[in-house]
Amino acid sequence: MCEHLGCSIGTPYTxxxxxxxxxxxxxxxxxxxxxxxxxxxxxxxxxxxxxACSEPPEGHSRWTLHLLADELVTLDxxxxxxxxxxxxRQRLKKHPETASLRLLGDSTRTGR
Numbered sequence: 509m510c511e512h513l514g515c516s517i518g519t520p521y522t523x524x525x526x527x528x529x530x531x532x533x534x535x536x537x538x539x540x541x542x543x544x545x546x547x548x549x550x551x552x553x554x555x556x557x558x559x560a561c562s563e564p565p566e567g568h569s570r571w572t573l574h575l576l577a578d579e580l581v582t583l584d585x586x587x588x589x590x591x592x593x594x595x596x597r598q599r600l601k602k603h604p605e606t607a608s609l610r611l612l613g614d615s616t617r618t619g620r
Contacts, residue, residue: 555580556576556599
């Protein structure tokens, strides 16, 4: 069965176990009793949008998600030890005003 599905040998066992314990709710990957803390509040999100709409740093033609994440960490107004580029992407995706920005990630990775 695993060969046909392209999964590890433990995946069907885990799926069956989760279904027996939680029923159809097991199809959701997140556990219902787990709490997820948001990394960014409204103030930090506003700073992110303002930063993303500003001119990119010298030597760069545009903001990348990695540059934005690094810049947010260095801001004195916002208290972050670290923030991932994925968090930045998810927060910008929720705001239509940033849809026109060309934030495609780190251009050094894609060779663009």
